[in-house]
Amino acid sequence: MSAVEAVRWSADGGAVDIIDQRLLPGKLERRDLRTVGDLCDAIATLAVRGAPAIGVAGAMGLVVALAPFATDRREPFLQRARELADRIASVRPTAVNLSWAVRRVVSTGMETAGDGAAILAAMRDEATRILDEDRAMCRRIGEHGLSLLADGARVLTHCNAGALATAGIGTALAPVYVAAERGRRVAVFADETRPLLQGSRLTAWELDQMGIDVTVLADSMAASLMRDGRIDLVIVGADRIAANGDVANKVGTYPLAVLAARHEVPFLVAAPLSTVDLRTPDGTSIPIEERRPEEVLGNAAPPGADALNIAFDVTPAELVTAVVTEAGVLGHPLDEAIARVAGGRFA
Amino acid sequence: MSAVEAVRWSADGGAVDIIDQRLLPGKLERRDLRTVGDLCDAIATLAVRGAPAIGVAGAMGLVVALAPFATDRREPFLQRARELADRIASVRPTAVNLSWAVRRVVSTGMETAGDGAAILAAMRDEATRILDEDRAMCRRIGEHGLSLLADGARVLTHCNAGALATAGIGTALAPVYVAAERGRRVAVFADETRPLLQGSRLTAWELDQMGIDVTVLADSMAASLMRDGRIDLVIVGADRIAANGDVANKVGTYPLAVLAARHEVPFLVAAPLSTVDLRTPDGTSIPIEERRPEEVLGNAAPPGADALNIAFDVTPAELVTAVVTEAGVLGHPLDEAIARVAGGRFA
Numbered sequence: 001m002s003a004v005e006a007v008r009w010s011a012d013g014g015a016v017d018i019i020d021q022r023l024l025p026g027k028l029e030r031r032d033l034r035t036v037g038d039l040c041d042a043i044a045t046l047a048v049r050g051a052p053a054i055g056v057a058g059a060m061g062l063v064v065a066l067a068p069f070a071t072d073r074r075e076p077f078l079q080r081a082r083e084l085a086d087r088i089a090s091v092r093p094t095a096v097n098l099s100w101a102v103r104r105v106v107s108t109g110m111e112t113a114g115d116g117a118a119i120l121a122a123m124r125d126e127a128t129r130i131l132d133e134d135r136a137m138c139r140r141i142g143e144h145g146l147s148l149l150a151d152g153a154r155v156l157t158h159c160n161a162g163a164l165a166t167a168g169i170g171t172a173l174a175p176v177y178v179a180a181e182r183g184r185r186v187a188v189f190a191d192e193t194r195p196l197l198q199g200s201r202l203t204a205w206e207l208d209q210m211g212i213d214v215t216v217l218a219d220s221m222a223a224s225l226m227r228d229g230r231i232d233l234v235i236v237g238a239d240r241i242a243a244n245g246d247v248a249n250k251v252g253t254y255p256l257a258v259l260a261a262r263h264e265v266p267f268l269v270a271a272p273l274s275t276v277d278l279r280t281p282d283g284t285s286i287p288i289e290e291r292r293p294e295e296v297l298g299n300a301a302p303p304g305a306d307a308l309n310i311a312f313d314v315t316p317a318e319l320v321t322a323v324v325t326e327a328g329v330l331g332h333p334l335d336e337a338i339a340r341v342a343g344g345r346f347a
Numbered sequence: 348m349s350a351v352e353a354v355r356w357s358a359d360g361g362a363v364d365i366i367d368q369r370l371l372p373g374k375l376e377r378r379d380l381r382t383v384g385d386l387c388d389a390i391a392t393l394a395v396r397g398a399p400a401i402g403v404a405g406a407m408g409l410v411v412a413l414a415p416f417a418t419d420r421r422e423p424f425l426q427r428a429r430e431l432a433d434r435i436a437s438v439r440p441t442a443v444n445l446s447w448a449v450r451r452v453v454s455t456g457m458e459t460a461g462d463g464a465a466i467l468a469a470m471r472d473e474a475t476r477i478l479d480e481d482r483a484m485c486r487r488i489g490e491h492g493l494s495l496l497a498d499g500a501r502v503l504t505h506c507n508a509g510a511l512a513t514a515g516i517g518t519a520l521a522p523v524y525v526a527a528e529r530g531r532r533v534a535v536f537a538d539e540t541r542p543l544l545q546g547s548r549l550t551a552w553e554l555d556q557m558g559i560d561v562t563v564l565a566d567s568m569a570a571s572l573m574r575d576g577r578i579d580l581v582i583v584g585a586d587r588i589a590a591n592g593d594v595a596n597k598v599g600t601y602p603l604a605v606l607a608a609r610h611e612v613p614f615l616v617a618a619p620l621s622t623v624d625l626r627t628p629d630g631t632s633i634p635i636e637e638r639r640p641e642e643v644l645g646n647a648a649p650p651g652a653d654a655l656n657i658a659f660d661v662t663p664a665e666l667v668t669a670v671v672t673e674a675g676v677l678g679h680p681l682d683e684a685i686a687r688v689a690g691g692r693f694a
Contacts, residue, residue, distance in 0.1 A: 025649035189655075192643065194541060194565040200648040208649055216654040218541040218643050219567045220599025224635075224660045227601070252567030254574070255602055262605055288571075296539065296565050301547040302372035302555055307563040308536075313571045 004163035004206055007048060007057045007131070013124075014067065016060045018048045021164060025205035033057070036065035036084050043091045043098070046196065050165020051239045051275055055097030056134050058088045059105045059127040063120065070117045077116035081106050081123070093287040094248055094312045095239040096277040101130055131167050137272045138168030140326040145175025145235070145270060148324075151184045154232045156222055158191040159250035160202040161237025161270065163210075171270040172235040173207070175324070180212055187213045189231065191222055193250060195295045195309065219252050226263040234260045235324075238271035245317030245334025246283030247271075251310050257319035269315075270324040276342040283314035351510040351553055354395060354404045354478070360471075361414065363407045365395045368511060372552035380404070383412035383431055390438045390445070393543065397512020398586045398622055402444030403481050405435045406452045406474040410467065417464045424463035428453050428470070440634040441595055441659045442586040443624040448477055478514050484619045485515030487673040492522025492582070492617060495671070498531040501579045503569055505538040506597035507549040508584025508617065510557075518617040519582040520554070522671070527559055534560045536578065538569055540597060542642045542656065566599050573610040581607050582671075585618035592664030592681025593630030594618075598657050604666035616662075617671040623689040630661035 010017040015032035022045060023029050031047065033039045039061035042048050048057045065084050069077055085106045089099035105123050112122035149155070161172035169177045179186050188207055193199035200216045207214040217225070225231050234256055240248040247253070247269050260267040280286055293307035301307070323330040323337075330337035357364040362379035369392060370376050378394065380386045386408035389395050395404045412431050416424055432453045436446035452470050459469035496502070508519035516524045526533050535554055540546035547563045554561040564572070572578050581603055587595040594600070594616050607614040627633055640654035648654070670677040670685075677684035 025647075191567075192541070192647070194539070194567060197647045200644060200652070200654075204652045205649045208652065214653065216640075216643060216648055216652055218598065218656075219565075220541060220602060221655055221657050221660075223602035223605065224598065224657050225655075227660075251565065251571065255567060255570035255606055258570065258609055259602055259605055293563075296563055297547060300372075300539070300544045301563055302552045305547070305551045305555065305563055306561065307547075308568055308572075309565075310568050310571050313568075313574075 004209065005167070006050070006053050006164045007060070007167045009060065014064065016057050016064055018042060018057060019164065020047045021049055021202060022047050024201055033061055034064060036061065036087065039065065040088060040091050049198070050160060051095035051097040051237065052134050052166040052171065052272055053164070054092060054095060055101035055274060056131050056167045058098045059101040059130045062088060062102050062105050063124045063127045066120055066123065070120045072116040074115045074119065077119055078109060081109050092289060094289045097274050100274050104130065134166055134272070135168035137326040138166050138170055138174045141171055141270050141272070141324050142169060142174030142178035144326070144328050145268070145324040146178050146182070148233060148266070148268060149175050149179040149184060149186055153179070153184070154187045154189065154230060156189045156191070156225065156231045156234045156256070157203060158199065158236050158252050158256055159193045160198040162203055162206045164202050164206055165237060171237045171272065173203070174270065175235065176212060177210060180210070187215070189222070189225060190214055190216050191219045191252060192216050193252060194219055198250070222256055223259045226259050226265050231265050233266040233268060235268045235270055238269050238275045239312055240280065240286050241269070241271060241276045241323065241338070242280040242282045242286060243278045243335060243338060244282045245320060245323070245338060247315045247320055248283065248286045248288070248312050249315065251313045254313040254315045257315040261319050266321040267319060268322055268324055269320050273325050273327060273342050276338055278342060283316060286314060288312050351556065352514070353397070353400050353511045354407070354514045356407065361411065363404050363411055365389060365404060366511065367394045368396055368549060369394050371548055380408055381411060383408065383434065386412065387435060387438050397507060398442035398444040398584065399481050399513040399518065399619055400511070401439060401442060402448035402621060403478050403514045405445045406448040406477045409435060409449050409452050410471045410474045413467055413470065417467045419463040421462045421466065424466055425456060428456050439636060441636045444621050447621050451477065481513055481619070482515035484673040485513050485517055485521045488518055488617050488619070488671050489516060489521030489525035491673070491675050492615070492671040493525050493529070495580060495613070495615060496522050496526040496531060496533055500526070500531070501534045501536065501577060503536045503538070503572065503578045503581045503603070504550060505546065505583050505599050505603055506540045507545040509550055509553045511549050511553055512584060518584045518619065520550070521617065522582065523559060524557060527557065534562070536569070536572060537561055537563050538566045538599060539563050540599060541566055545597070569603055570606045573606050573612050578612050580613040580615060582615045582617055585616050585622050586659055587627065587633050588616070588618060588623045588670065588685070589627040589629045589633060590625045590682060590685060591629045592667060592670070592685060593633070594662045594667055595630065595633045595635070595659050596662065598660045601660040601662045604662040608666050613668040614666060615669055615671055616667050620672050620674060620689050623685055625689060630663060633661060635659050
């Protein structure tokens with residue numbers, strides 16, 4: 001069903017082929033990322049964005065960036081791989097998927113015998129596995145989340161955790177797409193998501209492409225909808241889930257969770273297990289990216305005005321009704337459920 | 348102190364002289380409103396805005412619009428006055444100050460003996476009284492609110508309830524200005540206030556003009572600041588206060604109040620008694636203006652996207668710590684405090 005392929009290999013395999021999300025919804029244009037500079041710039045400027053998608057793009061981009069060094073001997077090749085991985089991972093600190101994915105590729109390299117060429121081939125296979133797993137993960141999240149969406153459900157989402165944020169059909173939006181495939185009517189309310197408007201630019205665009213009913217609202221209007229009983233559930237993605245179930249996601253998620261609790265609206269987080277960071281005990285240890293004040297001020301404020309631009313916030317586990325993962329729907333106590341499904345995986 | 352006079356008589360007294368707030372902060376330009384069409388258009392497009400300011404402008408504009416009919420006999424003149432007052436009051440339904448102010452002018456006319464010219468003169472005096480009272484009211488709100496602002500206070504506000512929203516030094520911002528006059532350091536965090544950005548365009552501008560430290564943030568970031576203990580109190584204005592203390596104000600106020608309660612941050616509403624509507628028993632009976640979807644969508648969303656544009660929300664009295672009025676700071680139970688100070692006034 002996904003007409004949207006946010007991240008894929010280029011036809012020649014020599015580049016990461018992304019949709020340039022800075023140009024949406026005005027223009028649907030793809031870009032090939034061929035160097036680590038290209039990749040880091042694309043991630044920093046949100047040409048490619050969404051925790052799962054930047055993980056996939058980071059893994060693939062690391063391989064692309066290493067290709068010119070395939071003739072290197074083992075140690076210098078691995079040394080370079082580690083340096084590039086660190087550089088890529090540092091571009092966006094909050095989403096753990098990015099560092100998880102590049103570390104996974106480096107790890108595979110370290111476990112592979114031989115020099116540059118052999119290691120590179122193994123790394124490429126690993127990056128492709130991450131890509132394929134991401135697609136499969138989205139589909140499974142959609143299926144696990146399906147039971148939460150009755151026919152006629154009215155869903156509120158924040159930012160974009162759809163196809164554009166993954167290599168597949170999304171995380172938060174995956175259950176919506178699967179429900180629509182099964183003939184259920186679902187209406188989505190999309191927070192516009194200031195300051196970068198991922199909701200009105202990206203979520204509205206991709207839902208419209210898929211023929212799903214979508215209504216944009218200013219972030220501050222969601223409370224009124226919940227109060228008026230017009231929202232059946234909230235589903236959002238995640239940039240990092242701590243071991244105790246605290247969730248970092250796009251700024252504006254935490255206030256939604258507080259409001260959902262007040263209005264007894266289920267508040268669901270949909271994310272792959274790669275978003276779980278068992279080394280982060282709780283939300284207080286998650287680094288929160290701050291971005292340029294200009295993203296908030298735009299042309300609106302007077303010259304010289306100051307602004308805060310906190311890109312993420314942390315929702316405490318107590319406000320999360322359940323976490324929908326590829327391994328199933330995790331309920332409370334979240335710390336135990338998380339340990340059960342994520343304890344054994346690559347960390 | 349107020350260098351900003353949002354509403355005043357023109358030099359010749361034949362027009363309402365306003366700052367055209369649509370052009371701020373880029374351009375500080377004044378406009379004369381000489382007809383009822385001018386006035387209604389200026390109110391509808393938010394050239395003049397803020398509950399107290401549109402009340403004052405409405406009262407003065409009604410007088411200006413009636414001036415050409417001064418030679419009419421009593422009954423046709425009063426009939427026209429009632430029609431124009433209804434037309435003006437209907438432009439923005441949520442803020443009660445607008446209908447309150449034009450009704451007050453019409454009432455004065457009805458109580459005045461004679462024909463058009465005599466009635467018009469009395470109405471002009473009444474409109475001037477409303478203007479002068481508004482200025483005095485702002486100052487008194489500032490003084491009553493002063494005790495709430497310790498030196499070094501960090502205040503969060505939403506939308507613009509400052510000098511630009513009144514004929515004087517504002518409502519929510521009046522205590523900030525008075526505190527600054529007394530040498531206290533106050534830092535203001537201004538929600539940008541989507542969709543029309545009154546916070547970044549207007550609040551940031553006027554505070555900067557007055558030399559007050561101001562930082563703009565996206566509406567969805569306020570929750571993080573409260574959680575991190577960076578806000579000492581929230582002060583907002585109001586468009587209508589029901590008899591039970593429920594408060595209608597710019598959309599985004601209600602979620603702030605919910606968050607303030609969660610984080611034990613005092614949540615104050617500053618408004619004149621003209622904002623109290625004793626005929627509205629509670630928030631459910633307050634009409635909520637909806638505006639054009641385009642104000643939310645701008646150029647961001649794909650063509651044909653739907654949007655909600657609810658302009659106001661209602662904060663239940665239980666979440667309001669106190670209401671600062673010209674008659675003093677009203678605490679709980681708010682319904683009793685409101686009845687005490689507003690019961691005897693013109694309604």
